[in-house]
Amino acid sequence: MNRRIQLLSILFLGISPFAFSQIKEEKLILNKKREPEVKKIEKKKTSVETIKNYPPEEKSQNPVQYTITDVPAVSDFKTSTIQGEDVTPKFDGNAQNNYFQFGMGNYGKILADANISTTLENKIEVGADVHVLSTQGLKKEYAWDSKQSSASLGAFLNAYGDKGKFNINAEYGLDNYNYYGIYALEPAADVDLKQKTNQFKVNGYYDFYSNEILNDVRVKSSFLKDHFDAQENQVSILANLSKHAVEIGKSDIVLNADLGVGLETVRTDFAIRDKNSSNFFNTGLTPKVTFAKGESYLTLGSSFAFLNGKHSNGLMEEQMKSNKTYWFPQAEFQFAASKEFKFYGGVDGGLKLNTYGDLLQQNPFILSDQMLRPTETKYHFYVGLRGDFDEMIKYDFSAGFGKMRDIMFFKANDLFNYDVIERSAYNFANTFSAIYDDGNVSDIKGSIQYFPLENLILDGEVLFRKYDLKNYENIYNAPLISAGIGAKYTMLDKKLLLGFKGIFASDRTTNSYALEAIQTTPNIIYQSTEDTNDKVGGYADLNLSAEYKIHKNFSIFALGNNLLSSKYQTYKGYKVLGAQVLGGVKITF
Incomplete structure (x- = not known):
């Protein structure tokens, strides 16, 4: 009987994922008895977080609301994209807190990964995390260099006191890669296409167990520099004030009041081309009140932003300055007809500062000289349905409509100089x-x-997103539909862990350039023609992983990426690695 169940489970693993779909950038997490893969999940609190093993009970009695959000993965492995995402599920259990693993694969891929932590006296936990990944790139596709390496080194400290918990972490990240996506020229094999970014982050967080007035305080800072001497410094402070669990008469209705106060400053200076420089200082206030009864609730609030901005470049005689105040609506309701059917809806909006560091996360092949503007979501209405069927099926479906200003997206760049002998790394129509x-x-x-x-x-998750722009006919480099499916299966008394992840995207519209040599001596001089309706094909990227515990402290693993060997592109000219196999060992302690 057990063998039949195992065979049925394996068959289910191979077939069932294709019955569902999932948003690539976002993942849903809900209360559950069994623990799903949650490495890309971050909790967003409308009230407070329950701290296990740490009273008082005021904290544990307040419900925690979860929303869909995007959190960068702390990766074990990478997908087929040279800049990829973590697709590998992990064994549950504390044994994974301290481990070292090493693996090698085709395309010259090398992985080294370690995480170490220990608890000292007075409930103080300290630890470190190290991750290194490198690949030789696409030597058979490009005559020039497409290799890449990335490394991160982090350290953290957690302290638990009588009134709250404190966390501080520091991280250094290095990305060393090339602008290899050249599609309109045939440069020499030894052309210099190097780009490199260094980023140092320090974050601090204090969370009070009780919600009396001061709930939590967060401080974040980031310092970035790249190969072309671009520099960016960013600091933000957020304090949440709250008064929760105020009973209103004998109606069983509970009132929660919250006020978020935030400060953020960003300064970015570029050293090439137009030498753009920007400086933003943003102050935000977010008051709201929530009336809750059981799992039904109504939240009413507003969001205010006070933005001071300065911008200049090498072409401007004077610095441009601006001061503006923004107001955004904030409201949400949920009607819980039952645990299986919870109807919700609302409206929100906000101001997002687009930083050079954020842009590099989305597209590492951007030019090291950008005009930075904040994106304003004036309003976004949404309605949805979510629920839980006996801890077996959990779902969340929604639809929305919004109005935005300064929607940010990426366009391909032309040649910057048409008649040079030696070209800069970014001057091959290969940046954005x-x-x-x-x-x-x-x-x-x-x-x-x-x-x-x-x-x-x-x-599974799926996202359909369509833009209707004022000036551009199409939004560039953004798929209309993106989806993902995944599975995690343990067997052989939890010694074998199998994982599956599929990532899908529809075609993307982009602009591109065709270059023609109109003079060959003494220098080659080009003229260009722009195509504003070029297509970058969609893709299906399938990934499998397996890890087998030979001993409680020793296991072997294997990962297959892009198993269909899809020759798709992330951006115009930037082909991804083909089918990949990586294997290695992991030691836990």
């Missing part, structure tokens, strides 16, 4: 720049988790 436009956005998204067996977890 941020552009902005006003418009409307419509979105439909869904996320689902399914637990058919105790040792099998299936999940």
